[in-house]
Amino acid sequence: MSGPRYLGFDTLSLHAGQRPDPATGSRATPIYQTTSFVFDDAARASGLFSVGRAGYVYSRIANPTVSVLEERVAALEGGVGAVATASGMAAIHVAISTLVGAGSHIVSSRALYGGTHNLLAYTLPRFGVETTFVDPRDPQAFARAIRPETKLVYAETVGNPRGEVLDIEAVANIAHAAGVPLVIDATLTTPWLMKPIDHGADIVVHSLTKFIGGHGIAIGGAVVDGGQFDWEGSGRFPQLTDRDMGLNELDFAEDFGPSAYIMRVRLEGLRDFGASLSPTNAFHLLQGLETLPLRMRRHCDNAQQVAEFLGAQPAVEQVTYAGLPNHPDYALAQRLMPKGCGAVFSFVLKGGRAAGRKFIDALQVFSHLANVGDAKSLVIHPASTTHARLDADALARAGVSEGLVRLSIGLEDPQDLLDDLVRALNVSQK
Amino acid sequence: MEIVYQGKTTYVQTAGYGLDPAKPTVCFVHGAGMDHAVWTLFVRHFSRNGYNAIAPDLRGHGRSAGEPLTTIEACAQWLLGLFDALKLGPVAVAGHSMGSLVALQAAADGGERIRALGLLGFGYPMAVGAPLLDAARANDHVAVDMMTIWGHDFGAQIGGHQIPGLSIINVTKRRLEAARPGVIYADLNACHTYAGGAEAAAKIQCPVTLILGDRDRMTPVRGAREFAKSFSRASIEMIPACGHGMMEEKPEQTHKALVKALGV
Numbered sequence: 001m002s003g004p005r006y007l008g009f010d011t012l013s014l015h016a017g018q019r020p021d022p023a024t025g026s027r028a029t030p031i032y033q034t035t036s037f038v039f040d041d042a043a044r045a046s047g048l049f050s051v052g053r054a055g056y057v058y059s060r061i062a063n064p065t066v067s068v069l070e071e072r073v074a075a076l077e078g079g080v081g082a083v084a085t086a087s088g089m090a091a092i093h094v095a096i097s098t099l100v101g102a103g104s105h106i107v108s109s110r111a112l113y114g115g116t117h118n119l120l121a122y123t124l125p126r127f128g129v130e131t132t133f134v135d136p137r138d139p140q141a142f143a144r145a146i147r148p149e150t151k152l153v154y155a156e157t158v159g160n161p162r163g164e165v166l167d168i169e170a171v172a173n174i175a176h177a178a179g180v181p182l183v184i185d186a187t188l189t190t191p192w193l194m195k196p197i198d199h200g201a202d203i204v205v206h207s208l209t210k211f212i213g214g215h216g217i218a219i220g221g222a223v224v225d226g227g228q229f230d231w232e233g234s235g236r237f238p239q240l241t242d243r244d245m246g247l248n249e250l251d252f253a254e255d256f257g258p259s260a261y262i263m264r265v266r267l268e269g270l271r272d273f274g275a276s277l278s279p280t281n282a283f284h285l286l287q288g289l290e291t292l293p294l295r296m297r298r299h300c301d302n303a304q305q306v307a308e309f310l311g312a313q314p315a316v317e318q319v320t321y322a323g324l325p326n327h328p329d330y331a332l333a334q335r336l337m338p339k340g341c342g343a344v345f346s347f348v349l350k351g352g353r354a355a356g357r358k359f360i361d362a363l364q365v366f367s368h369l370a371n372v373g374d375a376k377s378l379v380i381h382p383a384s385t386t387h388a389r390l391d392a393d394a395l396a397r398a399g400v401s402e403g404l405v406r407l408s409i410g411l412e413d414p415q416d417l418l419d420d421l422v423r424a425l426n427v428s429q430k
Numbered sequence: 431m432e433i434v435y436q437g438k439t440t441y442v443q444t445a446g447y448g449l450d451p452a453k454p455t456v457c458f459v460h461g462a463g464m465d466h467a468v469w470t471l472f473v474r475h476f477s478r479n480g481y482n483a484i485a486p487d488l489r490g491h492g493r494s495a496g497e498p499l500t501t502i503e504a505c506a507q508w509l510l511g512l513f514d515a516l517k518l519g520p521v522a523v524a525g526h527s528m529g530s531l532v533a534l535q536a537a538a539d540g541g542e543r544i545r546a547l548g549l550l551g552f553g554y555p556m557a558v559g560a561p562l563l564d565a566a567r568a569n570d571h572v573a574v575d576m577m578t579i580w581g582h583d584f585g586a587q588i589g590g591h592q593i594p595g596l597s598i599i600n601v602t603k604r605r606l607e608a609a610r611p612g613v614i615y616a617d618l619n620a621c622h623t624y625a626g627g628a629e630a631a632a633k634i635q636c637p638v639t640l641i642l643g644d645r646d647r648m649t650p651v652r653g654a655r656e657f658a659k660s661f662s663r664a665s666i667e668m669i670p671a672c673g674h675g676m677m678e679e680k681p682e683q684t685h686k687a688l689v690k691a692l693g694v
Contacts, residue, residue: 062594
């Protein structure tokens with residue numbers, strides 16, 4: 001039986017969260033660059049503070065420009081709501097800290113962005129939160145690592161930089177059977193390539209700095225709540241299922257139903273940790289988000305061409321891209337991401353570290369920097385930069401070799417990228 | 431809070447506040463496939479401003495056990511019995527959509543026990559189209575999609591709402607998905623077959639306020655306006671650019687209308 005249609009992805013990318021400004025008619029989202037909002041009267045002030053009225057109080061907790069971005073990201077991911085944060089790492093921190101406390105345990109994929117690995121392996125243990133890292137390609141490894149005090153399972157949709165594709169449904173089922181949510185970083189895929197919530201993930205985090213912004217001018221992050229996890233049934237989260245006298249006497253699950261988690265992220269996470277996104281950065285990120293579908297098509301097309309090209313070069317030992325048939329997760333990637341496998345991947349140059357340095361220095365179109373997801377093509381050597389905190393064993397477990405080069409393929413004319421790579425590959429082998 | 435009522439666990443939201451016999455009471459009744467949480471902002475407001483505020487989960491809904499009741503009349507009797515079980519004095523009742531029919535019938539049956547009546551997203555008769563009824567009977571997700579999309583103004587899919595960061599379309603979808611199998615059909619069929627509205631309206635002596643969205647696609651305002659003439663004391667609060675889901679589409683305007691309709 002067919003029903004009415006929801007608005008499509010491209011339309012939501014442009015419109016979700018914003019209607020023309022009622023005061024001025026402004027078509028573009030205005031930047032509400034203000035710290036605070038005037039109350040109409042004492043009764044409304046009281047209602048806002050006691051979570052009995054809807055509206056804005058203070059931009060650390062909520063801001064109209066930021067809210068447009070939050071609603072848009074939530075709509076694109078199929079979530080019940082989102083909270084935008086000052087950075088992707090702030091999103092990861094607040095997503096996790098809403099769920100854990102001293103004595104809690106996390107089970108995480110070991111294929112992680114270096115900053116996330118650092119948070120889980122070194123920083124959170126100082127606060128009494130321990131993490132067990134497991135192979136993301138072995139869903140049962142997640143099951144074996146779950147303990148009574150485990151509060152969440154954490155993974156990335158596609159690992160960075162080796163491109164491990166997570167079997168989201170399998171891992172989500174394991175997490176749910178144990179009564180814990182699956183929190184997943186979908187930065188490299190964006191909702192255009194895949195919506196993790198549709199596959200069973202409960203909470204999605206993003207670095208908006210990357211493909212969603214796309215322009216490389218603003219840092220930001222977001223937490224999205226799928227609204228499907230059974231907090232009451234789990235029994236592991238009293239902060240969501242008991243009335244909290246320190247937080248406006250709210251019982252989040254009882255009072256907010258499907259939006260329980262994201263309401264606590266906002267009302268506790270932003271209130272107490274304060275890693276809120278600035279309205280101006282939200283505005284910048286919205287400009288990028290409007291063209292996400294157009295850009296992602298070109299990112300993926302260019303990445304596929306470059307990956308296939310590199311795979312045929314004698315100077316290249318190995319290309320690790322889930323869009324190539326020789327990648328171990330190729331079949332899974334085709335199922336989860338039929339529109340493309342993203343634009344971040346790695347390859348190993350013959351000649352190791354020395355060749356890698358020559359290669360990077362010879363590139364002229366690619367920019368050597370510590371970011372991914374820019375409209376411009378980027379390159380970096382993880383072993384000496386993003387993964388430098390990892391010791392030799394951890395580096396090996398993360399699948400990062402000394403000759404590994406990570407590329408983030410941009411929107412340039414693909415032939416110009418190939419020409420740049422040919423030139424640099426030739427230099428690297430001299 | 432949870433009580434055992436008619437032998438079944440029954441949930442009544444009070445937002446953490448107990449019930450005080452000295453205070454006036456307001457009660458909020460949810461619509462088809464929904465539960466108490468659609469009323470949280472309003473329960474919190476009234477409970478912190480001198481009222482007993484309650485939002486029960488109708489039988490078989492949300493946190494209340496049992497099979498759903500299958501007629502509006504049965505729901506109304508259940509509601510009045512709940513007031514007795516909670517030892518409440520006169521109650522101002524607001525209902526949304528199916529809940530508005532329950533509130534209407536309860537006001538007719540309850541006489542002076544009902545102090546004021548608020549009818550949100552109201553229409554009578556509340557006929558439900560065959561495609562929606564058929565999908566609901568089959569527990570087909572299409573029923574959720576129809577109720578989600580038609581249950582809001584078109585602009586709700588765009589968003590820009592007063593509750594920061596929430597996608598109210600997706601919140602509604604999740605609420606309906608959480609309804610137990612058969613509940614949505616039982617509710618919609620109860621609305622569709624309810625024939626006692628005119629008789630009920632003729633009995634009601636308390637003040638009645640119809641709180642309507644001017645872009646309501648589920649219960650268009652034309653029918654509600656006409657039916658309002660059936661009451662001895664009725665007024666209409668029209669919320670502009672609002673569909674059927676006014677509590678989340680336009681919570682601030684709904685708040686003001688409810689305060690006016692239910693306040694002492």
